[in-house]
Amino acid sequence: xxxxxxxxxxxxxxxxxxxLGDIRKDAGLSGxxxxxxxxxxxxxxxRIENARTHPSDSDIRAWCRACGAGNxxxxxxxxxxxxxxxxVQWRRLQRTGLRRLxxxxxxxxxxxxxxxxxxxDVIPGFLQTPGYAAALLSSIADFRGTxxxxxxxxxxxxxxNAVLGNAAHRFSFVLEESVLRYRVCCxxxxxxxxxxxxxxxxxxxxxxxxxxxxxxxxxxxxxxxxVFDNSRVHADTLDAASTLTQPSQIDLYSRAFDRxxxxxVRGAAARSLVVSALSCLD
Numbered sequence: 001x002x003x004x005x006x007x008x009x010x011x012x013x014x015x016x017x018x019x020l021g022d023i024r025k026d027a028g029l030s031g032x033x034x035x036x037x038x039x040x041x042x043x044x045x046x047r048i049e050n051a052r053t054h055p056s057d058s059d060i061r062a063w064c065r066a067c068g069a070g071n072x073x074x075x076x077x078x079x080x081x082x083x084x085x086x087x088v089q090w091r092r093l094q095r096t097g098l099r100r101l102x103x104x105x106x107x108x109x110x111x112x113x114x115x116x117x118x119x120x121d122v123i124p125g126f127l128q129t130p131g132y133a134a135a136l137l138s139s140i141a142d143f144r145g146t147x148x149x150x151x152x153x154x155x156x157x158x159x160x161n162a163v164l165g166n167a168a169h170r171f172s173f174v175l176e177e178s179v180l181r182y183r184v185c186c187x188x189x190x191x192x193x194x195x196x197x198x199x200x201x202x203x204x205x206x207x208x209x210x211x212x213x214x215x216x217x218x219x220x221x222x223x224x225x226x227v228f229d230n231s232r233v234h235a236d237t238l239d240a241a242s243t244l245t246q247p248s249q250i251d252l253y254s255r256a257f258d259r260x261x262x263x264x265v266r267g268a269a270a271r272s273l274v275v276s277a278l279s280c281l282d
Contacts, residue, residue, distance in 0.1 A: 016079050017051040020063055024049070027067035037066035055080065078246035106156075108228060109163045113170065116227040116257045120176040122184055123193055124224075126161050127173070127200055132193040133157050135185035164203070173208045174261045176221055180210070180277035187281045194278045198271060209264025210273050219259045227253055 024034050024045075031049070035042040039062075047053035048063070055063070057077045064073040117124050122136055133154045141148055163169050180197075183190060201208050211217075225235040233244040233253045244250065265273070 012079075013054060014051045016055075016076065017049050019076060019079070020055070020060070021049045023064065023067045023069045023072065027069065029067060034063070034066055038062045075246045075248050078249075105234075106160050109160055112228040113168070114229050115169065115171045116254070117171065117224075118174045118222065118226075118257055118260055119179055119224045120221045121179065121224060122182065123179060123197070124173060124175070125157060126164050126171065127197060128157065128161075129189070129193045129196050130154050130158055131189040132185055135189060139184065164200070164206070167205050169205060171206045172257075172261070173206070174257065174264050175208070175210050177210055177213045177273055177277075178221075180274060181280070191278060191281050194274050194281075198274055201271065207266070208270060209261055209266045210270045211260065211264045212273060215263050215265075217263055219256065219263070222256060222260070225253055225256075227257060230254070 024031070029037070031045045032042045035045045038045070038059075044053065048055045048059065057080065060076045060080060061070075061073050064070050064076065115126070117126065123132055125133070128136070134150055137150045137153050137157075140146075141150055164171065180194065185193070197208075200206055211221075223236055225233055227233050227250065230250055231245070233250055235242045235244060235253070244253070264270070
């Protein structure tokens with residue numbers, strides 16, 4: 001017998017089925033009428049709408065077309081592919097340590113041309129020194145109770161981050177000023193990290209902005225997220241690193257990044273904030 005889907009996967013399927021049902025109802029169609037327009041049996045419509053049959057991409061296109069909602073097909077197809085496997089559970093990925101987590105995105109980093117990164121908590125992984133990364137990953141391993149492979153994980157992160165020196169890739173960072181102030185490591189390590197941040201700001205393929213504490217905001221601080229080209233978003237939470245691929249989700253995070261960036265200072269003003277944070281270290 002086939003294995004039953006996990007609760008998370010089943011929940012994702014039920015959510016998709018509910019959206020398809022709403023589209024049918026909004027179109028004023030019965031299940032029988034929808035089936036006739038799609039050229040399949042009424043029972044298939046029922047199975048899809050009740051999450052008993054997982055629809056294919058072509059099923060979703062046919063459903064939307066029959067309901068006059070073709071403009072919704074792309075989002076629904078992305079949701080169909082964005083199963084619980086795309087919501088990468090940290091507990092599962094970190095089961096064998098943190099090195100695997102760093103290596104899991106290496107190919108994505110190599111193929112992405114434009115990175116847009118917003119952080120409100122710690123220095124972005126791209127910009128971390130080995131010392132800062134070691135301190136941060138050690139605290140994560142301790143909190144999560146994962147195997148201690150921090151040395152290997154740091155090495156994997158630094159290898160992955162070599163893409164930063166490739167001029168074929170462009171990076172845009174927006175940091176909250178709090179990122180410069182949070183102490184996740186000792187003062188000496190933090191000083192080296194902030195010094196590295198000043199150096200990175202000189203790279204021609206890097207644009208870095210910092211949102212000052214004192215700046216009146218037009219949008220609230222958010223959890224960390226990264227937009228890879230215009231194809232996917234990684235949004236971090238405490239228990240997961242969610243991969244979002246629906247066009248509407250990518251558009252939402254892109255607009256958030258632009259709005260957050262409007263409140264950032266750059267150039268000499270951004271450097272001044274980093275130097276100020278450096279001067280406050282013990």
